[in-house]
Amino acid sequence: MTAPADPSGARPQEDRGGARAALAGLTTRGRSFLAAGVAAAVCAYVLGQGDLLRVGLLLAVLPLVCALVLQRTRYRVASSRRLSPGRVPAGSEARVHLRMENVSRLPTGLLMLQDQVPYVLGPRPRFVLDRVEAGGRREVSYRVRSDLRGRYPLGPLQLRLSDPFGMCELTRSFATHDDLTVVPRVEPLPPVGLSGDAKGYGEGRQRSxxxxxxxxxxxxxxxxxxxxxxxxxxxxxxxxxxxxxREEQPQRARCSVLLDTRYLAYEGAGPDSSFEWAVSGAASVLTHMIERGFSVRLLTDTGASAPDEGGDGFAGAAQESAETAGLMLDTLAVVDHSDGEGLSRAFDQVRGGREGLFVAFLGDLDEEQAAVVARMRQRVGAAVAFVLDPVQWAGGPGARPGDEAAHRLRLLQEAGWTALAVAPGSSVAEAWRRADQERVGSGPAPGTTGGWS
Known part of the structure; x- marks a missing residue:
């Protein structure tokens, strides 16, 4: 089987080895026929039975002939794969469309298709195409779903050819694959009061x-x-x-989101773990602020940021909102735990007076790291912290934060943070609303603006 020079590169790779590859493709039936034929031929030679020898040769030659014919068969086929959509939230389904086209002048025989799919997306899909006429095409589709975010490769597509007698099967693999991006769940957040420097489009400061x-x-x-x-x-x-x-240019307000990814700051794994809640919370806040016209930036405890190059480090001012949201979600889709032990690198990335609204999703904090976070308050405008205490999350829904976690919260609140503990089972929208209520109840810190979003 061969393939045309497809501009997309979706063409099957030829197996190497010739006759050896064909013999390796013998099925159980083909191997049984070959073994029976050899045994009959040996017995015929020992016993001097000519008729038995002919039967043995027939049994032995049949699978060899089928393997040779199948190996020399040349089908010219091309394939393409389309994902709908190519970026899907965790827990949602995506559909994969496969298109097979016979570009040769001869019809194909029985074709069996198998697409390579990671186990987290479901079982490997298999399809059988009976006969594809010359110039004909066939389209099949299947669904994939993952509760875990990430970037998963789909493919390469494999074609399995077999002879009419089922004596031999050969596999050809296409060279290309596509990536499915499973992004974190994004919850719609309720709008809350805007004032001061936390305003977005139409209400922000102007370059006077x-x-x-x-x-x-x-x-x-x-x-x-x-x-x-x-x-x-x-x-x-x-x-x-x-x-x-010169015309006065409106200046978009800014929002920075800090995601604590330290491995030692979280416990548990899976879609319902505290770390996945923090990632989903960061995605929800970034999407919400982009929709409200803010320029955004994502920081992690490692000092990495998105976007990581160009401009002033914030995305959104010169990009479309959809592109900015896609950039942030793609980054969060593959974010993983870090081996770091502190938040000092993130502190170094915070530039005084240039962050605007600052939202932090934090795991377990010891005394030293709580002091680092408290000092960040001096470099940002309005500041909100969601703290996920491992002790509280280990206790399940209804559990209260431990004494040490409660002490850390008080330290952040005294430093001017709107800080609150996130309980297991809480939604991001609920935590967002609670943070606004606590901000209104406590009032702004001295020398800061009151609004944040």
């Missing part, structure tokens, strides 16, 4: 003109279509050409 007067205005050259009422005559006289005042 200089306060000292019109002389400090930075003009630019006149462009076709500019309003003549914006012509800056003093600069025009100075430069000898028409100059206009």
């Amino acid at each position: 003109l200089a306060l000292s007067g019109e002389d400090d205005v930075i003009p630019r050259g006149y462009r076709y279509g500019d309003d003549l009422r914006r012509v800056h005559w003093r600069s025009t006289a100075r430069h000898g050409e028409l100059m206009v005042r």
Whole structure:
């Protein structure tokens, strides 16, 4: 079986080894026929029975001929795979569409398809195509589902050919595969009060003109279509050409989300673990703030950030909201535990006065790490912390945080954080609403703005 020069690269790879590969493809039936034929031929030689020898040769030759014919069969086929959708939330289904096309002048025989699928997505799908005419095509589809986020490869697709007698089966594999991205669950969050520096589109601060007067205005050259009422005559006289005042540009407010990924800060594993709750919470907050017009940034305890290059480190100001949300969700889809023991690297990434709203999802904190988080409050605007105590999560729904965790919360609250413990079974929207209620009840810290979102 061969394949055309498909521009997508989806073509089967030829097995190497020729006759050896064909013999290795003999089925149980083919091996039984071959063994029976050899045994009959030996017995015929010993006993001097010519008729038995002919029967033995027939039994032995039949599977060899089938293997040779099948190995020399040349089918020209092409395949393609389409994911719908290519990015799916954990716990939701995606459909995979496979398309097989016979681009040769001869019809194919029986084709058996098997796509390689990771076990977490379900069993490997298998399909049987009876006969594909010359130039014909067949389409099949199957569903995949995973409760665990991640990036999973689908493929390569395998074709299994067999002869009409079932004596031999040969497998051909296509070279390409596709990736299915399973992103964390995103919960819609309720809108809460906006004020101060935490505003997004339409309400944010503006880049104002200089306060000292019109002389400090930075003009630019006149462009076709500019309003003549914006012509800056003093600069025009100075430069000898028409100059206009720059337009005031709205500045998007910023939001940074810190995700604590330290392995020692969490206990348990699986979709219902505290770490997965923190990842889902970070995804929900980032998506919520992007929808409200904020520029966002994702930080981890390792010091890594997304986006990791270009600009000022925030995404959203020059990108479409859908692209920014996709970038954040793709990053969170593959985030894993780190081997770090502290949050000092994250502290170094926090730049004073430039973070805007700061939301942290934290695991277990000792005295030293609680002090590091408390110092972060001095570098950010409004600050909210969701703390997931391993002792509380080990106790199940209804459990209360341990004494040490309660002490750490008080330290953060005294430093100006809106900090609260997250109980097992709580939804992200519920925790978001509780944080807003606690912020309103306690009031803003001295010298800070009151709103956050």
